[in-house]
Structure formats: structure tokens, C-alpha cells
Amino acid sequence: MATERITFTGPKGVELAARLDLPEGPHLATALFAHCFTCSKDGLAARRISARLAAMGIAVLRFDFTGLGQSKGAFEDTSFSSNVDDLIAAYEYLGERNMAPALLIGHSLGGAAVLKAAARLPNVRAVVTLGAPFDPAHVTHSFAQSLPEISAKGQAEVNLGGRPFTVSKAFVEDVQGATLAPEIGKLNAALLVMHVPRDEVVSIDNAAQIFIAAKHPKSFVTLDNADHLITRGEDAEYAADIIATWADRYLALKSPAPPPGAPEGIVRVSEADPDGFLQDVNAGPHHHALADEPLAYGGTNRGMSPYGFLSAGLGACTSMTIRMYARRKGWPLESVSVDIYHDKVHAQDAGTGAAEKVDTWHRRIRLDGALSDEQRQRLLEIADKCPVHRTLERSSTVVTELL
Template sequence: MPTELFTFPGHAGHALAARLDRPEGPHLATALLAHCFTCGKDIAAARRIAGRLAGMGIAVLRFDFTGLGHSGGEFENTSFTSNVDDLQAAAEALEGRGMAPDLLIGHSLGGAAVLKAATRLPRVKAVVTIGAPFDPGHVTHNFGDALERIDADGQAEVTLAGRAIKIGKGFVDDVRAETLGPAIAAMKKALLVLHAPRDSVVGIENATRIFLAAKHPKSFVTLDEADHLISRAEDVEYAAEVIAAWAGKYLDLRPPAPPIGAPEGITRVSEADPEGFRQDVQAGPFHHTVADEPTAYGGTNRGFTPYQFLAAGLGACTSMTIRMYARRKGWPLAHVSVDVTHDKVHAQDAGGSTSRIDHFLRRITLEGALDADQRARLMEIADKCPVHRTLEHGATVRTELVSASA
């Protein structure tokens, strides 16, 4: 996906580092993503969610809050209120580019911030929280004994996730005073609450309170075994899938007309795991799946292999073709299933030369009160499946280099 790096002024005028992930195809909507407390825009969860949404046609802006990551300013001088102000500044930066956000996504304290900011952004249609606290003051539980030093000295160093960071008294006082209930009730946006039941940092009861405070439409989806940072690849993938599917209900993601010569539109395959083989497969804004290789071949076994996709195309086309014919004839076909296996065999086994060729074995099961003639005719119809004909007759593949970078 194309990525643009730029800066914009935050709440206090400091330059905030931003990353705008754009769709490779048509731009259908825009999302603004707020990272978790003291994290950054480039954590794995943010990258994966942004990539999945970009594949759906949704541009995603993620940025580092003041004093974090590559952004300017000092974190100890920030507060929850300033985070909300930074979010508004990010939305204004997007609007200045003609890309006012339609969707807000917030992780942990970033989730609380998007709930607060949503009331200020009338063009936003939907909001997603991931492991968000209902009470922003909940974050101070992570400060331990440092709270007394913060109260006494105005700031103190706190170790969070193995990293030392300075927390100021203004931040503590601000989150302690913040109440999200009224803002959630007045939000008037569609809301999706994602939370893990075993989240040991922000308990699941926070999700319940957020959900109960919100007006409909609202949805609550559990992240099962995920941890607070959604550190496992499978949990991030699931969260991204849920957000992408849910957002489609509330954002106008109708694609433009397909290009000439491609009546079904473009199927886009993009790398999801540069260290392995996992691929995002996107067919328009509504259909997404994953391709991969088995673990024995260096993959993570998260999706179909390329040949399994090919076999699935043959099987699906066969089943559809048989159903269409039986329906037109009014025959009592109760159910059809097709098992397809792929192998490379010696051509001599198929009556040809000694070279190796691809061989697909297709086993068709026809259920229902069909007589012998009907079954025989349906088996003949199976060979008229368009994908079958393409595989048998062959096809040409023309390849063009779109762009290259050093």
C-alpha cells in the first residue's frame, strides 16, 4: 500500500509525525487511528489494522501523540485533554487534504480519546475502541508507587512495558477528573467495542460500561484470548477483519465502476508478512481472504495456498454450474459438493509425453431424488464449467511493471 509520511502541528504547535496509508485502488473513505498509551503509530496492531483497511479502500492516518515516537514536544507536559486536542488536529490535517475522517479507531487510552473527540468531529460516522478504559484515570493503576512522587514532585519516571517514561502531575490530575459517560451518550455515531475478556491491563468491565453508556447502533465483539496490546498475529488479524466488516455497514464503500475488460473488478494481492509468505487477497471493498503457505514451507498456515485457491475456483464454478442447470430444469437436486485435489503427474500417465503436468481430480457428490439420466447429464454439465474450460484450454498471462522503487 502507498504510504505518505508528513507532519502537522499538534495542540501546542509541535510537529507531530504522521503516516498516511492509502489504498492502492480507489479511495472510498478515511480512518484516523489513535495508538495505545505511550505506544506509537508503528506498533504491530496499528500497522496490521491500517493495512487491512487500506486494502478495503479506506485510507488510514496514524500518528504519534505529542512527546512520543517521532513527534516533537515533551510527553510529561501532555494530558488526556491534550491527546484529544492532538486527535482533533490530526482530523483537521486530514480535512485540509480533502480527506476528513469518516471512522475513528482508538486502542487503550487512545480508545478513550476517540470517544471524547468524536463529539467534536461531526463528519465522523463510526467509532471503534479496542481495549479502551471507561474511566481514563484507570491508566494511573500502572504507575504504582510513582503516583506519590508525581503528586509530590510534579513528575516522575515510570516504567511501562519495559520502557522508562516521565509522567507529569498535569496528566494524572487530568485523567482523574475526566468522565466519559456523557460524551459517549452524546456521541451519535455507530460504535464498535472490541475487548479481550482476559485483558489484565484494562478489565473487560470497562467495555461493558462503554457499551451501556452508548446509544444504538452499537456492537460488542470479544477478542477472546488476546492480550491488551493484541501482540499475537492471529488476534490482530481477527480484530482487523471485524473492524473492516463492521465499518462497511456505516461507511459508503461503493466502488467505482470496474475497469474495461475486467467485469468482476480487480483482485489485488499484497504482501502481509514480508518475513513469511502471508498475503492479503482483496476483491473489491467487500471480499477479503488470506493466502499463505504451510509452516513446513516457511509460511504460517493462515490461509489457502495458491493451488488451493485454484482448486477452490474449479470446485466453486463446478458446483454453481450444476446448480444453475438443475434449477433451470426443475430437477430435485438437494445438494451438491465438489472435492478437488491437485497434483503434478507424468504426462505419460495421462496418455501424453514424459513431462510433468498439473492434474486436478474432481469428485462430485449429487444428493436428491435424481434418476440415472439426470445424474449423468449433470456430470456432463460439470465439464462445461467456465473455470474447467479455462484450465483445459489454457489462458494467456500478460505482465506489466506498475512501479518500482529502490
Template structure:
């Protein structure tokens, strides 16, 4: 889930530092030598690293016990303006109920292996004592940062009541969004994608996302397309920090139909440009145009044309324009002529050159 959410946020224009706590995933060290306090220290160290690089973090995101650690570390990261928790416990000591019969062994022998989410971890008595002593309520009450709580009602590892306690303890601005049927690890890709979309949309209210300067030759900036699902065709389409959408193929061609096809975007560009061009002309003339509607049909299927063996065809875009308002016949005819002068129309009717570079 962390990898998928990080990738989606990056595709939406938010740079992300993602790391595992000591001894987890690809991080060095032994998890058995860690405590809740040391996890919080890892977060502070990560924030300090970003500050040294001139990239002070403004958004903090933590999952499960990492969510509790994020809440505890947040007051010590002054650059952070917003905090997000996913499936986090209100009382970090709450996680010990998942250790089951191993609790007695840990307290007697000092450590014992525990299976969590299908993986084995060595839990020590010092970890137990530290996590049981952690108290988040005062920290959350004086967080002084925007808070988003994401939790699944059916979470069998950290009960949904934890989300209610975190939300109640926090002061505004605060938000709660349910993850519906997701499991604790948010292992279903669509659940992780939903969480990423919610986080990105919510964080936009609290983060100062400055668009990068457009490169020479691209006055409107760079459109970045990132593959979201290597097993299908879903794509994240990002234009600067404020505009994000999805591209996909219909289910009949192996996609999930969660976004327009590439040809759909071309047709949308023609329709939007047509409407805008008509509006600008009518506004300049002071004509009583109430609304413009444009329907565009393209008689080609992208998934079929994407086949290298597909036969080349002449593209035909059929455009129907509806003009609402007390316009006379001459005005309507003139606006129809103006529609043919929209920049996208002219680009499609003339030739274009695509220059490609492998980077």
C-alpha cells in the same frame, strides 16, 4: 498492534490514517508537554486534515488512552459513523494507578519519568490534573455512533471492568468482543490479527464501502494480495471492499494453515464455476435439480512446486460431481456435459498468458 491492525484493515480495503500522539513513536514534539485534552486535539486535527483531502473519516479506532481520546473526540467528528476502542479506560484518570510511586514525585516536583509497557515517559502534573478531570460517561451516553468495545479479561494495565462501564454507558448499536488472553499492548501478532478481522467484519455494517471501478480488461475488478506475515506465508486476499479471505501454506511446509494454498484456490475456482454453470443450465431448463456438490482433487503440492528446481508436471484435476434431485438419465448426462463448458474449466484446459509489471 496499531501498525498490524492498520495494515490488515488496509489489506481488507479500508484506507487507514495511523499516527502517534505528540512525542510518541515517530511524532515530533515532547510528550511531557501534552495532556489528555491535547491528545483529543490531535485527533480533531487529523480528522480535519482528512476532510480537507476529501477523505472524511467514517471509522475511529483508539487503543488504551487513545481509545478514551477517541470517545471524547467522536462527537466533534460528524463524518464518523462508528467508533472502536481497544483496552480503553472508562475513566481516563484510571491510568494514573500505573504510575505507582512516581505519583507523589510528579505532584511534588511537577514531573517524573514513568515506565509503561517497557518504555519511559515523562509525566507532568498538568497531565495528571487534566486526565483526572476528564469525564467520559456523558459523552458515551450521547455518542450517537455505533460502538465496538474490544478488551482482554486479563489486561493488567486497564482492568476489564472498564469495558463493562463503557458498554453500559453507551446506547445501541453497541457490541463487545473479548480479546481473550491478549495483553494490554496486544503484542501477540495473532491477537492483533484477530482484532483487525473483528473490526473489519463489524465495521462493514456501518460504513458505505463503495467498490472501485474495475480497470479496463478486468471486468471483475482487481484481486489484491498482501503479505500478512513476512516470517511465514500468510496472505490477505481482497476482492473489492466486501470479499476478504486468507491464503497460506500447510504447517508441514512452514505455513500456519490458516487459509487455502494457492492450488486450493485454483481447485475452488474450478469447483465453484462447475456448480454455478450446472445450476444456471438446470434453472433455464426448469429441471428438478435440488443441489449440486462438486469435489475437486489436484495431484500437486504448491509448496513443492514453488521450489525453482522443481520438475514441471502436467496438472490433473479430478472432479466428482453429485447431482441431487429426481433427474432422469438423459438430464444427468447433459448436465455432466455442461460441466465441461464452465469458463474456469475451459481456461485451465487451454493456454493462458501472464503479463507481469514491476511497480
């Protein structure tokens, strides 16, 4: 995934900072991501979801609202209405680049903003909310104790997520006067509502109200055991996978064929978590997996290790080769299973006489069916003709180039 750092001009002439996450392959569609209240475009949920969508060919613009993150302007001069205006400005910026977004994604108050804005954005075909409030005024619960001071003095400094923010009376009045029901009711796009069942910031009742107010097509998915900010990597990964799969139906993505000369396509591995070892593995346009390291080695154990993938390749190729041969011969092979164990042994143990270690794969094959001893022995010999087996036994060359 390539990321382009950009700025664009907001509705009041303020410079807004953004990141445009671009697919490494063909660009099939564009999405616009609105972050949560007082958060930024670089939050874990925003980064993870953007990375997953980019991996399936959807470019994602995630930006900081006025006065937040790297965007210019003062937070105390903003309101819910100004957030909606910022969102529309981001949409128009993408339109000027011939990348008008068809998918809107909003987290928390950003979810309320995308619902408010969607009716004014003609190209939008799908909308996703994560932990969004049905009533935008719900956000005032996070600084309820300061409301009397804000009303009396016109503004007050409040602590939100461990950081100080100045909230104005105009912000409170604007968010209290905002409603979403009319916009949700006339939403001309598919809607995916995602929410945490035990969300202590925005209760799940809000998600139910959004869902009931919307017309079909609409979907509801719970983010079990997540927190409101979706701070755990596994929760963000789950949300990203659901959004990517759901969006494919409504954006009508046309996945390209593998490049000429690569009949099985390209295997692209992209870093999914720069703080750990998690990797996105995309084999052509249709197949995705995760690679990781075990917890003991600093990983999160959310995918097979690199050697695990090598072992899987050997096991799968062995089973397929045996099945093809038995099918051609018409033998009564009911099922095949292959256990693979990888180890490193000293080369002298392998009979080479050298001191360095070499890789050894132990393969145990189970054949079920009314096979004769001769047939079993022949299938064991056929296993050694598996192409991956032959590749591992031969010396290989890796040609590397820097892009």
C-alpha cells in the same frame, strides 16, 4: 494498499509523524486511528485494522502522539489533554486535505482520547474503542509504585512495556482530572465498544461503563482470548473484520461498480502481514478472503493456499456447470459436491514423455438425486466442459506490468 508517510504540526508546533494508508481503488471515507498508551502508529493492531479498512475503500491516518514513535517532542511534557489536542490537530490536517475523517478508532488510552475528542469533531459519524478505560486515570495503575516519587519530585522514570519513560506530575494530575461520561453521553455518533473479557490491563468493567453511558446506536463486541495490546495476528484480523463490517452501516459507503471491461471485477491481492505470507484477496468491492500458507511452510494457516484457490475455482465451476445443465434439462438432480485434490506428477506419467513435473487435479464428483445411469454419464461429460477445467487444460499466458 499504498502508504504515504507524512508529518503535520501538532498544537504546540511540534512535528508529528504519521502514515496515511490509502485505498488502491476509490476513496470512500477516511478514518483516524489513535494508538495505545506509550505505543506507536506501527503497532500490529493499528497496521492490521488500517489495512483492512483501506481494502474496503477507507483511508486511515495513524499517527504518533507527541514524544512517541517518530514524532518530535518530549513525552514528559505530554498529558491526556495534549493527546486529545494532537488528535484534533490530526483531524484538522485531514480536513485541510479534504479528507475529514468520519470514523475515529482508539486503542486503550487512545480510545479514551477519541471519546473525549469526538464531540468537538463535527464530521465524525462512528467511533470505535478497543480496550479503552472509562476513567483515563486508570493508566496510572501501570506505574502506581512510582506515584509517590512523581508527587515528591515532580517527575520519575518508569518502566512501561520494557521501555523507560519519564512521567511528570502534570501528566498524573491531568489524567486524574479527566472525565469521559459527559462526552460519551452527548456523543453524536454510532459507538462500537470492543474489549478483551480477561483484560488484565484495563478490566472489562470499563467497557461496560462506556457502553452504559452512551446512547444508541451502540454495539459491544468481545475480543475473546486476545491480550490488551491485541498482539496476535488472528485477533487483530478479527477486530479489523468486525470494524470494517460495522463501519459500513454507519458510514453509508457506496461501493463502486467493477471497472468497465471487467464484468466480474478486479481481483486484488495485497500483503496483509509482511512478517509472514498472509494475503488479503478482494474480488471487486464486495467479496473478501484470506490466502496463506500452511504452518509447515512458514505461514499461519489462516486462509487457503494459492493452489487451494485454484482447486476451489475448478470445484466451484464444475458444480455450477453441472447444475446449469441439469436445471435446463429438468433432471432430478438434488445436490452436487466436488472434491478436488491437486498434485504434481512427472510429465512422463501424464504421457508427454518430458522429464519435468506437471500439475494434476483429481476431481471426484458426487451427484445426489433420482438420476438414470445415462443422465449421470452425461453430467460427467458436461463437467469436462466447465470453463475453468478448459482453462487449466489449455496453455495460458500471464501478462505482467509493473505499476
